[in-house]
Amino acid sequence: MPRRWAALHARAFAKGGAWSLSDFRDLLQTRNMVICDHPHGFAALRIVAPEAEILTIAIAPEMQRQGHGRALLDAVLAQARSARVEDIFLEVDSSNHAARALYAAAGFDETGLRKNYYRYNNGGYGDAILLAKTLFY
Numbered sequence: 001m002p003r004r005w006a007a008l009h010a011r012a013f014a015k016g017g018a019w020s021l022s023d024f025r026d027l028l029q030t031r032n033m034v035i036c037d038h039p040h041g042f043a044a045l046r047i048v049a050p051e052a053e054i055l056t057i058a059i060a061p062e063m064q065r066q067g068h069g070r071a072l073l074d075a076v077l078a079q080a081r082s083a084r085v086e087d088i089f090l091e092v093d094s095s096n097h098a099a100r101a102l103y104a105a106a107g108f109d110e111t112g113l114r115k116n117y118y119r120y121n122n123g124g125y126g127d128a129i130l131l132a133k134t135l136f137y
């Protein structure tokens with residue numbers, strides 16, 4: 001699995017920020033880590049109830065815009081609910097309009113900004129938007 005995740009991540013984050021195979025192997029050793037697998041992607045979630053953080057979510061580029069990202073995010077939220085998570089957080093690149101639209105549609109609010117948080121492969125920088133969603137039961 002780590003090989004598949006690393007290969008998919010490299011394609012989904014071609015601009016920068018992809019995790020290496022050893023990053024994924026380390027991730028699997030991390031406590032409280034949950035990987036939500038999907039036929040065309042995956043998400044990594046750290047759950048420390050009552051909070052959780054979505055560390056990454058990716059769908060293979062050729063399979064995007066077909067509803068898989070939304071289905072995967074729904075699975076992540078269901079997993080969080082089953083762990084009694086109340087607040088879920090993540091960061092997104094401010095220029096990532098696809099992901100921002102996906103999260104907005106899922107009810108995430110933009111709660112903060114980290115300037116120059118991402119470093120791209122071309123040497124440029126991008127801002128991170130902080131997102132949060134409260135889960136109700």
Ligand SMILES: CC(C)(COP(=O)(O)OP(=O)(O)OC[C@H]1O[C@@H](n2cnc3c(N)ncnc32)[C@H](O)[C@@H]1OP(=O)(O)O)[C@@H](O)C(=O)NCCC(=O)NCCS
Pocket residue numbers: 012013056057058059060063064065066067068069070071091092093096097098099101102103105
């Ligand atoms: C973000 C990502 C997971 C979305 O997956 P997806 O399978 O393409 O998303 P879906 O087809 O389920 O689309 C769900 C909603 O997201 C938004 N969206 C998805 N792709 C979009 C695009 N290219 N432009 C604008 N909005 C987009 C839309 O609101 C869409 O709803 P709609 O189809 O009813 O308009 C996917 O684009 C991806 O893997 N990107 C690369 C990795 C990444 O940026 N991950 C997020 C890091 S925080």
